[in-house]
Amino acid sequence: MSRCRPNLFLSISVIILVFIYSHLAEAFSTSAKQVLLVDYETGETLFEKNADELMSPASMSKIMTVYLAFEALKKGHLKLEDTITVSEKAWRKGGSRMFLNLDSQVSVADIIRGIIVQSGNDAAIALAEHLEGSEEEFSEIMTLKAKELGLDNSTFKNATGWPDPDHRMTARDLCKLAMLTIRNFPDFYSIYSETDFVHNKIKQRNRNPLLYKGMGSDGLKTGHTKAAGYGLTASVERSGRRLILVINGLKSARKRTIESQRIIEWGFRTYTNYKLFSPSNPVVDIDVWLGESKTIPAYLNSELTLTLKRSNKRKMKLSVKYDEPITAPISKGQTLGILRVEIPGKNSLEYPLISSSNIKQLGPFNRIAAAMNYLIWGSGD
Numbered sequence: 001m002s003r004c005r006p007n008l009f010l011s012i013s014v015i016i017l018v019f020i021y022s023h024l025a026e027a028f029s030t031s032a033k034q035v036l037l038v039d040y041e042t043g044e045t046l047f048e049k050n051a052d053e054l055m056s057p058a059s060m061s062k063i064m065t066v067y068l069a070f071e072a073l074k075k076g077h078l079k080l081e082d083t084i085t086v087s088e089k090a091w092r093k094g095g096s097r098m099f100l101n102l103d104s105q106v107s108v109a110d111i112i113r114g115i116i117v118q119s120g121n122d123a124a125i126a127l128a129e130h131l132e133g134s135e136e137e138f139s140e141i142m143t144l145k146a147k148e149l150g151l152d153n154s155t156f157k158n159a160t161g162w163p164d165p166d167h168r169m170t171a172r173d174l175c176k177l178a179m180l181t182i183r184n185f186p187d188f189y190s191i192y193s194e195t196d197f198v199h200n201k202i203k204q205r206n207r208n209p210l211l212y213k214g215m216g217s218d219g220l221k222t223g224h225t226k227a228a229g230y231g232l233t234a235s236v237e238r239s240g241r242r243l244i245l246v247i248n249g250l251k252s253a254r255k256r257t258i259e260s261q262r263i264i265e266w267g268f269r270t271y272t273n274y275k276l277f278s279p280s281n282p283v284v285d286i287d288v289w290l291g292e293s294k295t296i297p298a299y300l301n302s303e304l305t306l307t308l309k310r311s312n313k314r315k316m317k318l319s320v321k322y323d324e325p326i327t328a329p330i331s332k333g334q335t336l337g338i339l340r341v342e343i344p345g346k347n348s349l350e351y352p353l354i355s356s357s358n359i360k361q362l363g364p365f366n367r368i369a370a371a372m373n374y375l376i377w378g379s380g381d
Helices: 002-027 058-075 088-092 108-116 121-132 135-148 171-184 189-193 253-270 364-377
Strands: 034-039 045-049 083-085 105-107 196-199 202-205 217-225 229-238 241-250 271-277 284-289 295-299 304-309 317-321 335-342 349-355
Touching: 034 171, 034 253, 045 253, 058 108, 058 121, 058 135, 058 171, 058 217, 058 229, 083 108, 083 121, 088 121, 105 108, 108 121, 108 189, 108 196, 121 135, 171 217, 171 229, 171 241, 189 217, 229 253, 241 253, 253 271, 284 335, 295 335
Parallel strands: none
Antiparallel strands: 034 045, 034 241, 083 105, 196 202, 217 229, 229 241, 271 304, 284 295, 295 349, 317 335, 335 349
């Protein structure tokens, strides 16, 4: 009997370990069909599920509709005080509505709020017709703009997200669009954080459930159709750090709220950003051969911030690779070496180290003296 105990103990241990690891994996599964969670600053993907799968974005499409309006405002082609005439097509449109009156004159500012806060299909069509003459023409512009922005898997057939078999986006494209909206239109983006809006004496609340949770949410847009399920493209900022979430394909508005909160909280809890180097601080000083300066500091050309699991910070390894000494002359911006970052479970990351100044070569006499000094003493000094 005693001979069987080690095997029995090993079997139990394996079962326990399998249970623990499977439980941990299941602890962060989701019933959503498509999910993408990204750090805004670094672009690091924290979690994804079917992020490149074509899906019906429903009213999350309106982020693109509004993007084109913001772009027109920024270029001066449109003004917030301009008025839009409500067509019969816009007035008759069903689904979520701003409750525009037929032939009424409504300001661009109100129309935009009607789209963002109230998710008004009538408002989206009115804006599309005002900008491009028809919703069909506007939809083509939406698709062209998507390609211009690098949203390669997005095709729009209307301005509202109304069900159409050819109206498709991916979670990754929606995430990119959200990030571009925040980055390119800081003067207008705050409209996404407004919690209610009144038009025609009808007050409607913003459909984004995270705005009311006190968790730092400041946008962007929900979506729902019977075919697509419940979705949300959300931005949450805390202490200068922002996460972008796209989630879709959930069975209820309640489930959308719960899953969105859970995934975002997990992202903030599990990952954090580490600022390793700034362009003003040298990574390493490198010896120079036959130059007017004996050493040259090597810099990164931009700030290096990495999004890491908190548990991986101490396991991260940094190393610098370069050939020393570097022979003068050296030009400003010249690549001097490589900074390598190794993180458990990820491919090594490499960043070029550059010179921030010029170093001239010594004159002929000084070069001979330096060479003789090196031959005698084995040093460049």
